[in-house]
Amino acid sequence: xxxxxxxxxxxxxxxxxxxxxxxxxxxxxxxxxxxxxxxxxxxxxxxxxxxxxxxxxxxxxxxxxxxxxxxx
Numbered sequence: 217x218x219x220x221x222x223x224x225x226x227x228x229x230x231x232x233x234x235x236x237x238x239x240x241x242x243x244x245x246x247x248x249x250x251x252x253x254x255x256x257x258x259x260x261x262x263x264x265x266x267x268x269x270x271x272x273x274x275x276x277x278x279x280x281x282x283x284x285x286x287x288x
């Protein structure tokens with residue numbers, strides 16, 4: 217069995233979110249990002265299933281280049 221886990225980076229819960237001057241999005245340059253806490257739970261459960269010898273875990277994330285730096 218294969219278990220696919222989707223991970224998403226979100227701004228740290230204590231991060232201050234400032235809006236860009238053109239009002240299109242937040243200023244990301246000074247924000248620390250982290251994996252969504254619910255996604256962490258899903259990954260942990262998938263790894264538990266894998267440790268029982270029943271599955272292969274596949275992690276997927278779609279987003280900007282910073283998503284390549286997710287540490288698991």
